[in-house]
Amino acid sequence: MEEISQEFIIELYKHPQNFGTIEDAQYKAQIYNTTCGDAITIFIKVKDGIIEDAKFMGKGCAISQASSSLFTGFLIGKKLDELKNIDKDEVLKLLKIDLSKNPTRMKCALLPLDAMRKALNFE
Amino acid sequence: MDVDKIRKDFPILDNIVYLDSAATSQRPASVIESINKFYKDQNSNVARGLYQLAEEATFEYEQVRKKTSKFISSNENEVIFTKNTTEAINLVMRGYGEKFIKKEDKIVVTMLEHHSNFVPWQELAKRTGAKFEVVGLTPEGNLDEADLVQKLKGANLFAFSAASNVLGTMPDLKRLCKLAKDAGAISLVDAAQYAPSHKISVKEFGCDFLTFSGHKMLSPFGVGVLYGKEELLESMDPFLYGSEMIRTVTSQKSDWNTSPHKFESGTPNVAAVIGLGVALDYLNNLEMENITSYTQSLSAYMYSRLNELDFIHVLGPEKRTGLVSFTIDKVHPHDIAAILNEDKVCVRSGHHCAMPLHEYLGIPASTRASIYFYNKKSEIDQLIVSLEKVKKLFG
Numbered sequence: 001m002e003e004i005s006q007e008f009i010i011e012l013y014k015h016p017q018n019f020g021t022i023e024d025a026q027y028k029a030q031i032y033n034t035t036c037g038d039a040i041t042i043f044i045k046v047k048d049g050i051i052e053d054a055k056f057m058g059k060g061c062a063i064s065q066a067s068s069s070l071f072t073g074f075l076i077g078k079k080l081d082e083l084k085n086i087d088k089d090e091v092l093k094l095l096k097i098d099l100s101k102n103p104t105r106m107k108c109a110l111l112p113l114d115a116m117r118k119a120l121n122f123e
Numbered sequence: 124m125d126v127d128k129i130r131k132d133f134p135i136l137d138n139i140v141y142l143d144s145a146a147t148s149q150r151p152a153s154v155i156e157s158i159n160k161f162y163k164d165q166n167s168n169v170a171r172g173l174y175q176l177a178e179e180a181t182f183e184y185e186q187v188r189k190k191t192s193k194f195i196s197s198n199e200n201e202v203i204f205t206k207n208t209t210e211a212i213n214l215v216m217r218g219y220g221e222k223f224i225k226k227e228d229k230i231v232v233t234m235l236e237h238h239s240n241f242v243p244w245q246e247l248a249k250r251t252g253a254k255f256e257v258v259g260l261t262p263e264g265n266l267d268e269a270d271l272v273q274k275l276k277g278a279n280l281f282a283f284s285a286a287s288n289v290l291g292t293m294p295d296l297k298r299l300c301k302l303a304k305d306a307g308a309i310s311l312v313d314a315a316q317y318a319p320s321h322k323i324s325v326k327e328f329g330c331d332f333l334t335f336s337g338h339k340m341l342s343p344f345g346v347g348v349l350y351g352k353e354e355l356l357e358s359m360d361p362f363l364y365g366s367e368m369i370r371t372v373t374s375q376k377s378d379w380n381t382s383p384h385k386f387e388s389g390t391p392n393v394a395a396v397i398g399l400g401v402a403l404d405y406l407n408n409l410e411m412e413n414i415t416s417y418t419q420s421l422s423a424y425m426y427s428r429l430n431e432l433d434f435i436h437v438l439g440p441e442k443r444t445g446l447v448s449f450t451i452d453k454v455h456p457h458d459i460a461a462i463l464n465e466d467k468v469c470v471r472s473g474h475h476c477a478m479p480l481h482e483y484l485g486i487p488a489s490t491r492a493s494i495y496f497y498n499k500k501s502e503i504d505q506l507i508v509s510l511e512k513v514k515k516l517f518g
């Protein structure tokens with residue numbers, strides 16, 4: 001069975017983690033996936049240079065929802081200056097799936113990373 | 124129609140269930156070979172060289188124009204080769220729209236449109252200050268008659284699709300062209316989804332412009348067709364300026380060639396045009412009437428099989444062209460397509476370049492299965508089996 005049908009991905013899609021908003025988040029950004037029109041918004045709250053909380057909102061496919069769940073969880077506890085060095089390999093490691101031959105789905109997987117970069121003005 | 128025999132011309136279909144012909148059709152071996160043959164034996168530029176080889180290439184190229192005009196019942200000089208439907212519509216937007224549409228004018232399109240027949244008109248309205256109105260739909264997905272009549276009042280240009288690429292809706296072409304004419308509006312028919320499986324007669328339709336893409340009807344990528352009424356084409360400005368479209372050029376000024384050359388500036392995709400000719404031969408050989416009736420019956424089968432599944436929400440009316448778009452509650456169209464892909468079933472998912480329509484329907488995206496004359500009932504059955512698997516996975 002291939003990537004998408006993996007149980008933990010579908011499980012995260014049905015029951016996403018870190019789903020919601022953070023009222024007093026210092027960083028927030030919405031990002032669109034132009035292929036399907038999906039959008040997610042990321043919220044990042046920082047205290048003393050450490051990511052205290054990270055959440056996301058929005059609708060999307062199983063890959064983007066699972067990726068957003070895992071990625072926001074991964075961010076919590078990281079130092080703010082560490083985030084600059086996070087690249088797509090980190091996201092794919094979290095998802096544990098091979099999307100190298102699937103550029104369209106890759107975009108879905110990298111949606112939370114792009115949102116974080118936009119929120120923190122990394123582009 | 125002997126589909127098993129036809130499928131021998133499309134070996135790519137042996138290993139997949141291809142249900143995405145509305146995006147692009149597969150090509151028969153004869154079309155693929157014709158491109159190879161052109162580059163191998165006939166390659167030279169058209170309408171330029173005087174040596175035998177170049178004369179032959181020009182002759183072949185113009186033969187395809189002749190064939191195309193016969194295919195749509197027009198005059199030869201009313202057939203312009205473009206890159207695709209989008210370019211053909213942009214040609215009309217720039218060449219006709221920017222010259223003749225004024226601030227006090229009104230441009231009308233419908234909610235069924237693909238972006239290629241929506242965005243250029245929206246942009247034209249922005250550039251000219253003209254009004255831009257969109258005809259709404261009935262709950263079934265047909266054009267709202269009252270809204271149509273109302274919006275066409277005082278319209279100067281009416282652009283509409285002959286078959287929707289999402290809902291499959293096929294409005295009454297002849298009637299729409301007549302309504303446009305009665306309102307004093309120029310009509311443009313986007314036949315990209317219609318031309319692959321329905322007979323076209325621009326004379327019978329009474330349209331002013333009509334466009335389609337070769338690649339959805341067996342041709343190579345890179346060739347589309349614009350039909351325009353001769354007197355309109357002659358009155359229009361060129362779209363692209365440069366070679367071929369001129370009659371004379373001096374260092375002070377240039378004057379334009381006549382149609383169709385006025386609109387075919389620069390070296391065209393000659394091999395693709397040659398391939399279009401072979402594709403038209405293939406379609407003519409099968410006879411369009413047979414293609415229409417076969418695709419209609421297969422489409423009706425797909426529509427009824429999908430409707431039998433209680434977790435599937437089919438979009439659009441029952442009378443339709445060869446495609447069905449649908450949604451499944453709580454399953455994203457991307458995921459549907461990805462799981463179907465595991466069974467080698469190829470369908471399209473997303474907004475299908477029709478974001479205003481999806482917004483109107485209140486859904487972000489949908490999944491679309493589309494057929495052509497080379498598809499079989501057993502492939503629809505495979506689609507159903509794979510969709511049941513999706514339902515099981517996502518529960």
